[in-house]
Amino acid sequence: MLGSLAVAVAAAAAAVLSALGASTASVTPAKAAAPVLSSRSVAFGNSRVVLRMRTSSFGCFRVVVGSSTVARSCTSSLAANEIAYASSRYAVGGVAGSDVHGVIVRLTRKGTVWATLRRGTFFSAVPSGYTVRAVVKVLTDGSRTSFRV
Secondary structure (H helix, E strand, O other): OHHHHHHHHHHHHHHHHHHOOOOOOOOOHHHHHOOOOEEEEEEEOOEEEEEEEEEOOEEEEEEEEOOEEEEEEEEEOOOOOOEEEEEOOOEEEEEEOOOEEEEEEEEOOOOEEEOEEEOOEEEEEOOOOOOEEEEEEEEOOOOEEEEEO
16 A cells, blocks of 8 residues: 555656656656655746755745746646646736647736746736736646636
């Protein structure tokens, strides 16, 4: 039973690392069971999304504008067709699986902004005077799923 748990943890780690653009070649059951404390920062001009893997299947991210963290969230394993996001009145950012083609941020007053995708992450500044209503993931097959904020 412990062996099957280790294999399941390794598969989850491979899925998360693949979604984050990392190599999955070095994930083994023994390594997956141990904490993986890796981090990376993806820049979007003066802003960035900072990822930190707490364990092999659990990670947290921060959305940073200038020198301030404006939003944060954590997620367990992330499938290729999933996103995890955090939003604030200043920005929306997060992580996206490999099958995610785009992320749309729906704003009040009929505003719409396409987030920039880069290295398994996405970011969009929220224009002054607007509030985020929804985040929409767009998959490579064209299908869309909206998440109310």
